[in-house]
Structure formats: C-alpha cells, structure tokens
Amino acid sequence: MTRRPSAGGIGMFTGLSTAMFGALVAWTVSAQQPAPAHPQADVLSIGGSVTEIIVALGQQHRLIARDTTSTFPPDVQSLPDVGYMRALSPEGVLSVGPALILSTEGAGPPEALDVIRAADVTFVEIPEAYSAEGILHKIAVVGDALGVPERADGLASEVGAKLEAAQAQADVAPEDRKRVLFVLSTEGGKINASGRGTAADAIIRMAGGVNAVTEFDGYRQLTDEAVGLAAPDVILMMKRSGDHAAENGDLFAMPAIRLTPAAETRSVVRMDGLLMLGFGPRTADAVIALQQALYGQSG
Incomplete structure (x- = not known):
C-alpha cells in the first residue's frame, strides 16, 4: 500500500x-x-x-x-x-x-x-x-x-500509420468545419474552457473541427458574453462524475450556453478524458471517434 x-x-x-x-x-x-x-x-x-x-x-x-x-x-x-x-x-x-x-x-x-x-x-x-x-x-x-x-521503432511506425489515416479521414472542408467549445468544468455555474495550445485544442483540430475560443492560451473561465461570442456548434466535454459533471439538461439551461447554436441543436459530445487528451498510442482512435461524433460516419 x-x-x-x-x-x-x-x-x-x-x-x-x-x-x-x-x-x-x-x-x-x-x-x-x-x-x-x-x-x-x-x-x-x-x-x-x-x-x-x-x-x-x-x-x-x-x-x-x-x-x-x-x-x-x-x-x-x-x-x-x-x-x-x-x-x-x-x-x-x-x-x-x-x-x-x-x-x-x-x-x-x-x-x-x-x-x-x-x-x-x-x-x-x-x-x-x-x-x-x-x-x-x-x-x-x-x-x-x-x-x-x-x-x-515498431510501435512508432504502427501508431504513425494510424494517425496519418485518422487525420486523412478527418480532412473536412473549411466551410463545413464545426465550431467546438471544449468545456473543462461547469463548477459554480462558470464555464471553464480551452483556448489555444492545449490537448483539447489539438484534438479538436485533428478531428476536423475549429476551436471556438482562440483569444487566449490554456484554460480560462469565460464570461457568458464570451461564450455567446464563441458561438459553438458543439460542446465537447470529458465523461466524468461528481462536482465537475453536468447533465445535458443542466448544461443547456446555463445562461452562458442556452443561446448558442449548440444549445439549439442540443449538440454535446462526451469522451473519455485520457483517450481524448492523453496524446498517446490511442490518439488515432480518439481522432476518429471525435470526427464521427462531429460529422457522422462519412467524414
């Protein structure tokens, strides 16, 4: 122990x-x-x-x-x-x-x-x-x-080939790319979201999406106005429980979220945190899973 x-x-x-x-x-x-x-x-x-x-x-x-x-x-x-x-x-x-x-x-x-x-x-x-x-x-x-x-060397070759194939599948035309807001937590009724230079920012882009927030680096608490201006088509979150969790009804009822395009279509994607943000041997799987969640099977 x-x-x-x-x-x-x-x-x-x-x-x-x-x-x-x-x-x-x-x-x-x-x-x-x-x-x-x-x-x-x-x-x-x-x-x-x-x-x-x-x-x-x-x-x-x-x-x-x-x-x-x-x-x-x-x-x-x-x-x-x-x-x-x-x-x-x-x-x-x-x-x-x-x-x-x-x-x-x-x-x-x-x-x-x-x-x-x-x-x-x-x-x-x-x-x-x-x-x-x-x-x-x-x-x-x-x-x-x-x-x-x-x-x-062998593992790198295998993982590299999978990543190349995954990103080819996620090659979405610029005009069709969805704006994605990664929400780290909603604790206290505040939206803590990803800006540039994070694992969330990278996985969104690798899956053919657009990070809805690019005004800062790292993670930061957003005002309701900033979330509205970000205008996300999709909310991306980790699967989690406890204080950091937010059920769909509670999430889309938040003042910061309820007027966004994502709320209108009730579009939220939840993924395992380590798979999505770990950037390890399974990242190609994460890219494909997120791409399919955003755009469907056809890519």
Missing part, C-alpha cells in the same frame, strides 16, 4: 539540503516498499500516456507503480497509486521503491521533484507535445529509457 505524506511534507525538513532530505526519505520508506508483482518490476510511471506507451511496448511487467492519471489499460489500476501527477510527494513516490521513474512533462510540484531527483533513482522526463510528431517522440524516449528502442 502506498504511504501518503502528511500535511506539511517538505516544509518540516526545511533545514536539510535537498540531497540530505532525499536520502532521508529513501531510508525512511525503504522498509515499507511493497513486494513487486513481477521480479523485474522496477518502473514507476507518472502520466497516463506514458503508462500506455510502456504497456504498448510490451513492458507492463516492469511497472511497479503508477500515478492517478494512469487508468488504461484497466488492469494497471491494481498497481500502487502514488497520487496525482501535479501533486506528488517525495515520500509517496519513493515508498514504492522504483529504480526508474518515467514522468510526463509537467509533473510536480517542482520542490518535490528536486527531492526525488536527489534520491538514488533514475528520473526521465518525457516531453509533452500535442501533435502526431510529439506522440512518436514520446514513444522513442520511453523506448530508449526502457532499453527497447527496436520495439519503440
């Missing part, structure tokens, strides 16, 4: 150097390391797409633990979970006893990564890029880190 850090975590050791703290954490948790499910298990994967690549390379037996975002294939969920990739603790990460950590770019917080890197663990950061080329590069980096570059 993964040991969770107490509140205060790093702060209680502020008098120690990063290297000293890393050594102390490694020593403290060494006795708590779980027995690996496979004798060759030595890899901690941080990031859902990184985990998918490891599995696609035939290296699932190397996995000793994963982070919360690593949910596919479903059987990886039986592995110890070290927490959310952007809120890691050195104690939780090192408690599973990895010899190699493969982490997607953007994990953190930075001070936690400093301590983890100071421990006697090889840490490889996998670059994140929301493009076909970026996916193939991720596969190559993971393959090199695991010592299976030939398998990575």
Whole structure:
C-alpha cells in the first residue's frame, strides 16, 4: 500500500539540503516498499500516456507503480497509486521503491521533484507535445529509457500509420468545419474552457473541427458574453462524475450556453478524458471517434 505524506511534507525538513532530505526519505520508506508483482518490476510511471506507451511496448511487467492519471489499460489500476501527477510527494513516490521513474512533462510540484531527483533513482522526463510528431517522440524516449528502442521503432511506425489515416479521414472542408467549445468544468455555474495550445485544442483540430475560443492560451473561465461570442456548434466535454459533471439538461439551461447554436441543436459530445487528451498510442482512435461524433460516419 502506498504511504501518503502528511500535511506539511517538505516544509518540516526545511533545514536539510535537498540531497540530505532525499536520502532521508529513501531510508525512511525503504522498509515499507511493497513486494513487486513481477521480479523485474522496477518502473514507476507518472502520466497516463506514458503508462500506455510502456504497456504498448510490451513492458507492463516492469511497472511497479503508477500515478492517478494512469487508468488504461484497466488492469494497471491494481498497481500502487502514488497520487496525482501535479501533486506528488517525495515520500509517496519513493515508498514504492522504483529504480526508474518515467514522468510526463509537467509533473510536480517542482520542490518535490528536486527531492526525488536527489534520491538514488533514475528520473526521465518525457516531453509533452500535442501533435502526431510529439506522440512518436514520446514513444522513442520511453523506448530508449526502457532499453527497447527496436520495439519503440515498431510501435512508432504502427501508431504513425494510424494517425496519418485518422487525420486523412478527418480532412473536412473549411466551410463545413464545426465550431467546438471544449468545456473543462461547469463548477459554480462558470464555464471553464480551452483556448489555444492545449490537448483539447489539438484534438479538436485533428478531428476536423475549429476551436471556438482562440483569444487566449490554456484554460480560462469565460464570461457568458464570451461564450455567446464563441458561438459553438458543439460542446465537447470529458465523461466524468461528481462536482465537475453536468447533465445535458443542466448544461443547456446555463445562461452562458442556452443561446448558442449548440444549445439549439442540443449538440454535446462526451469522451473519455485520457483517450481524448492523453496524446498517446490511442490518439488515432480518439481522432476518429471525435470526427464521427462531429460529422457522422462519412467524414
């Protein structure tokens, strides 16, 4: 079982150097390391797409633990979970006893990564890029880190061919492209949506759509007026539950949404978040699924 850090975590050791703290954490948790499910298990994967690549390379037996975002294939969920990739603790990460950590770019917080890197663990950061080329590069980096570059070459060829075919199918004439608004959440009655430079922005464009919001980078809360001006034909969301979920009736009744073209046709597409935004080996499937949801089978 993964040991969770107490509140205060790093702060209680502020008098120690990063290297000293890393050594102390490694020593403290060494006795708590779980027995690996496979004798060759030595890899901690941080990031859902990184985990998918490891599995696609035939290296699932190397996995000793994963982070919360690593949910596919479903059987990886039986592995110890070290927490959310952007809120890691050195104690939780090192408690599973990895010899190699493969982490997607953007994990953190930075001070936690400093301590983890100071421990006697090889840490490889996998670059994140929301493009076909970026996916193939991720596969190559993971393959090199695991010592299976030939398998990575084969997987990259297979994934690259699927991506090329998917984007050819999603080649929609400019005048026919639908305006798509990706809504991250509606918590508190506010629309948090994607602008430029996000995974959502990239998948919309790869599937032959137009991102309805291009005035800013990243994710931002929109005013009702801004949503109206965006005039989306379709609302795109992740399949989720709890506070971040919004049933269709509630979604289209929101003042920001109800006067949009999407509300008039009640057009909403919901997809698995990791499939849609992970930019890993299954992205071609995501492109095809979104293209078909937007335009129908004929493309």
